[in-house]
Amino acid sequence: MLITSSWKIDLIILFVVSIFMLYKYSTRKFNYWKKRGVYHPKPIPFLGNIADVTFFRTNIGEWLKKIYDSTDEPFFGIFVFDEPHLIIKSPELIKQIMVKDFHNFNDRTVAQPEHNKMIQNLMFFQRNPEWKEARSKITPVFTSGKLKSMFTLIEPIGANLLSYLEKNEGELESKEVCAKFATDVIAKCFFGINAHCFDDDEAMFRKLGRTVFDFSWRNGIVQTAYFFRQKWVDTFKLDFVEKWVFDYFHEAFSKTMRARQESGAKNNDLVDILNAMKKNSEFGSDMADLETEKLVGPAIQFFMAGFETTSSTISFTLYELCLNKNIQNKLRTEVLSNIKKHGGVTYEGLLEMKYMDLCVKEILRMYPVLPFLDRTCKEDYQLPGTNLVIEKGMPVFISMFGMHQDEKYFPDPKKFDPDRFQNKNYNSEGFVYFPFGEGPRACIGERFGLMSTKAALAYIIEKYEVEKCATTPTPVVFAPKSLVLQSTVGLPMRFKRIIPTPA
């Protein structure tokens, strides 16, 4: 006998008391924002405001946008399960945090797993001071000269893309076509490997890409935990992507690097650049060992950060072009005259394509592949012009998707209107448009991503008309289990070869 003479009643009492205690525990911080006079949507016990993401009813980008749209406050609080998080909405405050006071917000909130050295050393996950050191060493990989050299590696992949389209003309899933292109480009430029994605649907690098980014329960749960339940990552030793993926990348890169060192061959890729840096001891004396994560890390990081972002941007552009024929025709006119002037799709030619630039800018506004930014507050911080002190360790989020779709900044936000970027700087006062992030921690591969995106578009648009077909989704429905913005059904469309008219 415990409490009453019936063990059944005892059990019920114990159950009710346990639930009550759990309820009390999960709601113990729920007056955090109220006490500070900060607006916050009403949280629910155990889940806070993250129920929709927890049950995979929506993805993180759309969830944050929905909360962003629910208030006009310049900043507001939410609860992720039981933990308070701050969302910044004011463009001026975003600028303050991302740039002016970057020193106090120079780490992401994303977990840095103790059990996995490889993930720890990926730049996206790195914390300071390691991040600062790694970033300054890797920045020279993306100078104009190196990009221009890497462009020569993209040209043959452009030819493969066109012969693939020629063989498979008609209805195609454009996201898959663009994924093949982006995978081949990244494998070639960063791993020195021909991935052969256009020849083989089951090519190994393509499989790796699917494993990392295809929406699955595994990826949905683990990748959400990395951003919102960092403690689980260490407790359950969760790997951002499956371990075999890292092992494969590690092996592939190390092999190429070793072969290159032995043969002395040069290829204009990351392998050459890192070999040269290693020779000059730019990575320090501990880098004598070829297999170390610090050398392989950048290649893996570039694959993970560059493959999905680039392929999505190309395919979302094709998607909007097939829905907006007049814009497609205008872009083709520019591409054709540029190709005529430069004798083909060239590095210099791409830089001159003004309308192409507007189209890609507008796509990245409408479909920012990574739809939110995150930073951690390093030390207690008085939010300028407010009474709020952001406490040390507070996760701070920015809804990029919310800002980019806010009609206050972008009238008629669902309309694909490249001309809205014509002679317009949206970030003059504060930040409202930042598809590559902002400040010292912004995307390091922006210029590479834009170069490969524009190259693919130029190759395709020169030779093919893209058209809506019966399975083209209108509008796009974003996958709820995905960290990045992805269409649930892909982006099928018709590729119709343009028959040149005789001169």
Ligand code: HEM
């Ligand atoms: C259209 C293509 C791309 C888009 C839209 C994109 C977007 C982004 C965004 C939003 C961030 C976070 C920035 C922040 O927190 O302020 C980021 C970070 C990053 N991106 Fe990209 N990216 C693209 C292509 C690439 C490519 C091609 C590479 C590599 C070659 C790359 C490498 C990285 C890395 C390493 C980071 C982490 C930077 C750091 O923590 O210092 N990205 N990217």
